Amino acid sequence: MTDLRVKLGPLSLRNPVLTASGTYGFGEEYAPYCPTRLLGAVVVKGLTPRPRLGNPPPRLAETPAGLLNAVGLENPGLEEFLRSYLPRLRALDTAVIVNIAGFSVADYALLARALSGQAGVAALEVNISCPNVAHGGLAFGADPAAAEEVLRAVREATPLPVIAKLSPNVTDIQAMARAAERGGADIISLINTLLGLAIDIHSRRPLLGNITGGLSGPAVKPVALRMVYQVYEAVQLPLIGMGGISTWEDAVEFMLAGAGAVAVGTANFTNPGAPVDILRGLESYCAANGFARVTDMVGLAHN
């Protein structure tokens, strides 16, 4: 029996397979296909202080082995989240990580403070990497000084474990990771989506309502894996790896590259049972290779 438990700094989870924010709603939608009790954690849709309608449709464009999305942080806002969504999330038999997004440092601090006193929130994932909203999100994720400032504000506002979610849309991912570490993050998750574009050749216009969108899916996996590998060498913090993970073999690669846990996102759209399939595969891989603990494989690619 492999010990599947993972400890990411202050955050202890029953296993290393999480769901990626934005792909998993508020945890209930996939329940008929993937029991939440089998997940290491559910990371819920990005939350902003005020409700947001998000971007105009179309919001999706399928690409070769990938998906562009430009949802634009549609969410019910903090007040409605606390009233209607959090009570239902508490009922899920898994850890709940709340992804927070803002348009100013004060927004992030406000969300962190408001969520800190709430039962049922295991950690905060600080989204400094959404490519689909103007004036925010990515603006904090592309500049090390801004990222550090946001993380510091969140750190000072909450005793909860703080996860910094990094954007791949940067020149130096190691510099961003070090900034998040300096700001006080406990954990780093990466990567968010890669900025992309699709054009409708019939209308001769960009296909997405937002013009650009974030690319996810198997197409981005090598980029994500490279960044996890590089960030593992740059910081001491535990990492949550994501970006195109669809199979257990993908998950093993990310853990060998240095991820202490992985998140499954776009693969849920193709196979809603993907997180469970990946968990079973990790277990078999450990058994076949003599790893008593799933964490035994973390970072082995650096040896």
Place this chain on the structure above:
Amino acid sequence: MALIMENCGLGAPEQKLYRLVLQSEMARTAQPGQFLHIRVAEAPAPLLRRPLSIAAIDAAGGQITVYYRQKGLGTELLARKRPGETLDALGPLGRGFTIPATGALLLVAGGIGVFPLLTLGEAALRRGLACTLLWGGENSAFFAAAAPIAAAIPCRLATVDGSLGTKGTVMALLSPYLAPAAENEAGLRLAACGPYPMLRALVGPVQARRLPLEVSLEATMACGLGACLGCTVSGRNGAGARVMRRVCADGPVFPAEEVDWA
């Protein structure tokens, strides 16, 4: 998982229309207007499932029929699947049509938008309701392939090129069926599916007469389960405020007044 019983072309090959019959437990609970979310490939391309409307339900026999037009790689891969193979299909998903208990039902279809209306029409006829299908298409070649699938429902046809039925879009068939405002003694309800411009053109005259109308919308979908917010359309809530509605989970069938047609 569903077992493929039949997957064959309809009419002339250039129409690229197919009928897919599945043996599945899903038939026991499926309702008119719901859809199946079908995985067409094991490979990572095409990545997303394809949502296909349920066109016929045989609950006792455990069979569901869908129709589709081969348009891109996803439906091309689907068309290659053979009877006896299994198909990874999620469903039945979404919110379907209201099946009226009394009155009369007018179905308004543009092209292959007829698919989700077929099972609604048949359910209405089984309940003894008067049901008519107004159906617009490109030309007589389309109807030569497609019309047999609606054989059970009384039909009026229109073609854009005038090669069959009334010349024009389906809107050219509509006016005799709409009672004057404030007179709806027959208890007429409408259900429609087709291209967005057709639905928008339909909404005005129907709402002016205060007739109940449900529309089935189409959208590119990712999860199909209401989680990813990728397929949303702009809508209106009861108070008239703008809200986003998920085609997959809040629809695909919406009362016309819940959609923002502007």
